Every structure is written in structure tokens, then in C-alpha cells.
Amino acid sequence: MIEVTEFVYYADLAGIAVFAATGVLAAQGRQIDMFGVIVLAIVTALGGGTLRDLCLNAHPLIWIADPVLLWTAVIAALFTFAVCRYRPYPRRALLTLDAAGLALFAVAGAEKALSLGFTPTIAVVMAVVTGCAGGMIRDLMTVRIPGILRHDEFYATCALLGAIFYVSLHGIIESGLLALITIAIIFIVRMLAIVLELRLPVFVLAGMDHPPRLPRLLRRLFKKSKHPEE
Amino acid sequence: MIEVTEFVYYADLAGIAVFAATGVLAAQGRQIDMFGVIVLAIVTALGGGTLRDLCLNAHPLIWIADPVLLWTAVIAALFTFAVCRYRPYPRRALLTLDAAGLALFAVAGAEKALSLGFTPTIAVVMAVVTGCAGGMIRDLMTVRIPGILRHDEFYATCALLGAIFYVSLHGIIESGLLALITIAIIFIVRMLAIVLELRLPVFVLAGMDHPPRLPRLLRRLFKKSKHPEE
Amino acid sequence: MIEVTEFVYYADLAGIAVFAATGVLAAQGRQIDMFGVIVLAIVTALGGGTLRDLCLNAHPLIWIADPVLLWTAVIAALFTFAVCRYRPYPRRALLTLDAAGLALFAVAGAEKALSLGFTPTIAVVMAVVTGCAGGMIRDLMTVRIPGILRHDEFYATCALLGAIFYVSLHGIIESGLLALITIAIIFIVRMLAIVLELRLPVFVLAGMDHPPRLPRLLRRLFKKSKHPEE
Secondary structure: OHHHHHHHHHHHHHHHHHHHHHHHHOOOOOOEEHHHHHHHHHHHHHHHHHHHHHHHOOOOOHHHHOOHHHHHHHHHHHHHHHHHOOOOOOHHHHHHHHHHHHHHHHHHHHHHHHHOOOOHHHHHHHHHHHHHHHHHHHHHHOOOOOHHHEOOOOHHHHHHHHHHHHHHHEOOEOHHHHHHHHHHHHHHHHHHHHHHOOOOOEOOOOOOOOOOOOOOHHHHHHHOOOOOOO | OHHHHHHHHHHHHHHHHHHHHHHHHOOOOOOEEHHHHHHHHHHHHHHHHHHHHHHHOOOOOHHHHOOHHHHHHHHHHHHHHHHHOOOOOOHHHHHHHHHHHHHHHHHHHHHHHHHOOOOHHHHHHHHHHHHHHHHHHHHHHOOOOOHHHEOOOOHHHHHHHHHHHHHHHEOOEOHHHHHHHHHHHHHHHHHHHHHHOOOOOEOOOOOOOOOOOOOOHHHHHHHOOOOOOO | OHHHHHHHHHHHHHHHHHHHHHHHHOOOOOOEEHHHHHHHHHHHHHHHHHHHHHHHOOOOOHHHHOOHHHHHHHHHHHHHHHHHOOOOOOHHHHHHHHHHHHHHHHHHHHHHHHHOOOOHHHHHHHHHHHHHHHHHHHHHHOOOOOHHHEOOOOHHHHHHHHHHHHHHHEOOEOHHHHHHHHHHHHHHHHHHHHHHOOOOOEOOOOOOOOOOOOOOHHHHHHHOOOOOOO
């Protein structure tokens, strides 16, 4: 039992580090300095959990209760800042780790809401908020349309589907096992969506030209950034 | 008595649906997908009330206490998403409904602050926050200067004037009647401002060219979007 | 004793007025009207303290507890709005006053967190949030990359260093004296950083061209705006 909790804790720290690294990478081409990347890293890694806790009135905030989370984001940011100056970063690995982070954060968000006595609907919302809001704030702070709003490969949708699965079986399957299954499902759906280029339809107004869709994206995906410039 | 409360509740849901629709329409030309428009709809419809409740420490948040609000925004978003692909949307009707939504939300914000024992000044601030913050977050999330900051036709100013009227007469006129009068005033002032193109002066620095002002805007207003691109 | 508290209070109001003025000036060229500049002024002056209090769950918020803060921001905004139409504003004086405001706000943020029993780490974070978050929200609302993320002259870094100094000596040196020393340090480091053009290194990816750095910035600084357009 203690082992599962400990595993979840370290997995969480790993998720924070990966999210922090994506925050740093969003600074590219934006003339953002060393302090700025630390802010971006903290906001990306801890923004989702903070927004969730504010909405649920669950004080103290995660990073206030446990400053190790904060230090993890800071150290990951400085590491990324230093290394990426000299070496190309492993884009494919980062995308994979980011999917794992999303899965972990979404399940943690749903679990926290349920454990505080909120309804399944709110737990699903909080899963999406925990998994996606950090990245959304990161994009806004670097003046981009948030990636999760755009026709990305099922990013937030994975968190949504996983959270619905989780709250549906909560209380039926043993909590730790259910968490692991859900994490696996979110991760696998996200990776499949990337490989198969699954996307949701884009919003268009009647009379406007439909934007190009579903082209040679697989190639592009592993070459260029996940969050293309505006 | 119960009838007034029920009327207010359904009017509130209608306001949420209209604000959600404006959130969806802000996605045009931004490559935002089906999930993205739902997020924009929720944020536009419920962002103002959420920010108000966070500032007033009034937990649980409205949409946590009553998930019907959340579902209303989601269904309105999906409906708008589907219909606007195939039919031009009724811009003029939407502008009118949006004014009604602004009036309802502003009064609801002021009423909530007063009922929680806050001062009239704070009630006025919360009226503006409840009516306008959702649209502001929507604009930020689609990387636009918030419409309410720009020289729009008295949008936030209507909420401000209405709220001052409301708190001034609160306790003097019967609460339900006062709410209805205030809603009517905000709505009428907003519609008059649109028709007469009333605007506040724009900020300019000394020595800079004054930007063009008060031109052929009536025509433009009913032809193009209320929130022109940057 | 009362005299120090009173001095801090009036210094705080002065800081709010200066921050409000920078909020108004950010509206230049953005077609933002009189209401918009008031919103920007309030957000710039009170956004940092509000975010801090939300994170620390320290209700009521400063401007709800004391509406004088709100009125100070509004009056400063209207004054700036009116005067800057006709007279060039004193850029150099504003930069100096802004440095003083940053110092005051940072110390106030650290002090509040410590007095509520939070750890030194959280106090340092809150010093930076109190000093910098308002300006960051101002920049986001006018669709700019936040100035504090960019290679500005040690803006947030001054708050960070000052806060570390403050929490290190808290309990050792008498509180009022320590506050004054820290304020002086932050102010002096910031002014030195401006004059000497001290900057943190910018984030760049390996293989990308390094952006131009440390050029003729002193001249530019006193000629153009502190927050250059994108």
C-alpha cells in the first residue's frame, strides 16, 4: 500500500518535471530569460493543480503543502534551460513523457475531487483542469492560442475520456488498480491519437472556407513543435 | 415569490447559453476544435461568476453547486458548433440576447455580493466582474485584446451604471422589482449605445496621432464581428 | 510604531498609484477606452496582491477589506488618462517610482506570508507574485509577452533576491528595520540593473541563432517604452 502511494508520488514528480520542461521549451523565440523560463515551468507544471484546488477550495494548495513540487519544477526548468542551449532535445521522448504526465495528472485530479466528496461530473471537469490548464496558461503567457483548444491530437479529449472511465468504475474496482488502468488507457489513447492523427473536427462558420485538415501530420509532428507558432 | 425565483433561474440559464454561443463564435478562424469550443463556451458563460465567487470566497462555486449550469453551457456550445457550420448565425439577435445576458449577470453579481454582506462598492465591482470577466477571458484565450477594454459601445459601462443604480436603491425599492428595473435599464442603455454608437473616449498619449473615432460603425457592427481581429 | 505602519500604508497607496499608471500607459495604441484603462489600472495595481491572497486563502482580499486601495487605483487611472492626452509623461520618473513600488510590494508579500505562518520558501514566492503578477496580467490583457519573462533588467530577479534576503534575516533583525533595508536593497539593485543594463541570459534552443544581446539599451530604455511591442 505504501509502495503504491510512494510510486504515485514519484510519478507525480516526474510528471511535474516533464510539464516544466515543456514550459521552458515554449519560451523559444520569445526572448524569455532564465527567470522567465522558471515562471513558465512552475505555471505549466503546477497551474492545473492550483486552479483545481482554488475551484474546490482545497487549501493549502499542493505546492504550498509540499514545496518539493515547486523545487522539482525549478530544477527541471534550470536543467532544460542549460541543456537545450547545447543539445537538441528529444522531441519524441518528450511527447511520450508528456502523455504520461497528462494521464497521471488527470487521474490525480479526478481522485482528489472524488475524495473531497464532489460529484462525478465535477471530478471529470477537475481531471481535465488538472491535466490541461497548466499547458493552457503556458500558451497564453507566451501569447499563443492554447494548444488544447486547437485541433491537436485528442490531448484534452484523452483526459476527458479517461476521467469518465475512472468515475464510472470508482467504487466498483479497487481504487489503486483503477488508477493504474485509467492511466494506461489515457496514455495509450493519446499515443494512438498521435500515431493515427486522430483529431476532432474544427469549428468553422457557414460560408467560410474549411481549413485544411488531416494532412501529412505524422511526419510534421515528429519534426516540428507540438505547438506550432501562430 | 417562487415564480420570480424560477423566472430568474431560467433567465440565468438562457444568459449562460447565449454567452456560451459567443464563446463558440470567438473560435472562428482560430483552428479550434470541438473540445476547444466547449472550453471557450464554459469559460465565457461561467468565468465571470467563478472569478466573483473566488474573490468573495463564496464556495462552492455556482457551477459546482449546480452542474445544470455546466451542462447548459456544454449543450449550447455543441448546438452552436453544429448549426453554425451550415447556417449563418443571427448576429443581430445574438447581440440583443447578449445585452440581456449582460444585464442579468450584472444584477445577479451585485445581488450576490450584497446578500453576502459586502459593501455597495464591492457589489458594483462584482456586477461588472460577473457580467464582463467571462467575455474577457474568452478574448484572452483566443489571443485578442479583450473587447470590453476597447472602445466598444458602453458594454461594461452599462453594467457599471446599472450596478450603481441597483446598490443605490437597494433596501429602498423591493428587491425583486428593483432587479427587474435594473435589468431593463442595463438592457436599454446597451441597445441605445449600439444604435447611437455611444462610446467612451480612447486612451492616447500626447504627441501620438488620435486614432479614427466614431465612423461608420453602425453599418460595420451588424455586418462584421463585434470583436474585430487585432 | 504607529508612524511606521502609517508610513507603510501611504507608501503602499503610492505604489498602487504608480502601478495603476503603468497599467494605463500599456493601453497606448491598443484602442482601449476610459473604462478599459480603469480595468487595466486596477488589475496592474491589485492583481499581484489578489493572486497572493487567493493562493494563501487569506480572505477578505486586500481591496475588499479596504476599498481605499481600489479608489486609489481608479483615481490614478483617470488622472493618468486625462494628463497623458496632453502632456508627455515623465518616463524616467515613472521607472524610478515603479522600482520603488516593486520593492514595497515584494516586501509586503513576503511579510504577509510569514505573518500567516507560511514557510520562507512560500514567502519568497509570494514576494515575487505580489510584486510582479499585476504587471504580468496587464501585459497579457494587452496581448504582450509579459515583460517580466523577457530579458528585462532584473525586474523580478530584484524581488526574488530581496525576498531571499528578507526571509533569511527575519526574526534576527527587527521587522520594521529589516523591511526598510530590504526595500532599499531591491530599489537600489533595480536602479543599478537599469543603469548598468544587467540582464539574465535568454533561453535559446541549440541550433537556433542567438538573439542580439546587451546592445545600446541604455539609450533605448529612456527613449522607448519599457515594454517594447512584440
